[in-house]
Amino acid sequence: MKRAWAFSCILGLSLGLSVVLGGCGKDESRGLQEPVASASQAPARPAEAVEQEQARQPAASRAQSEDGFAIIQLAQLPRQAVATLRLIEAGGPFPYEKDGVVFGNRERLLPRQARGYYHEYTVATPRSRDRGARRIICGGPRRQIGECYYTDDHYASFKRIAD
Structure with missing residues (x-):
């Protein structure tokens, strides 16, 4: 059971399905860690990058x-x-x-x-x-x-x- 759960979580996380699978975050009993960032939690672009992009526009x-x-x-x-x-x-x-x-x-x-x-x-x-x-x-x-x-x-x- 643990092996099937771990495999589905690893597969799900690699496919960005952690929201769908749920429960694949940090779990003391299973020893898995939550990924650093999922696709839905992509870091916001820094203000400098936005300003540079706007400066390139006519x-x-x-x-x-x-x-x-x-x-x-x-x-x-x-x-x-x-x-x-x-x-x-x-x-x-x-x-x-x-x-x-x-x-x-x-x-x-x-x-x-x-x-x-x-x-x-x-x-x-x-x-x-x-x-x-x-x-x-x-x-x-x-x-x-x-x-x-x-x-x-x-x-x-x-x-x-x-x-």
């Missing part, structure tokens, strides 16, 4: 708008997003039936506005069988680029598109 990608959103330049957008912006400026026609519908801002990540202020547009995703996760959300009656936001994670985060 200044434009680190810029923030006055409302706190990261700014993305037109040149940084995928070409499909630039094409969608051009369609928005031209007033259509749009390839997806839901393009131009009111965006409800249910996530409340964009600045609060009256219902109907924001409209959403699909950014085509190559090789995707559906509309994908990429969208451009524009606000205001004229839908100017300066009032548009880009998301590539289906509304989990937004970047303001710079003019």
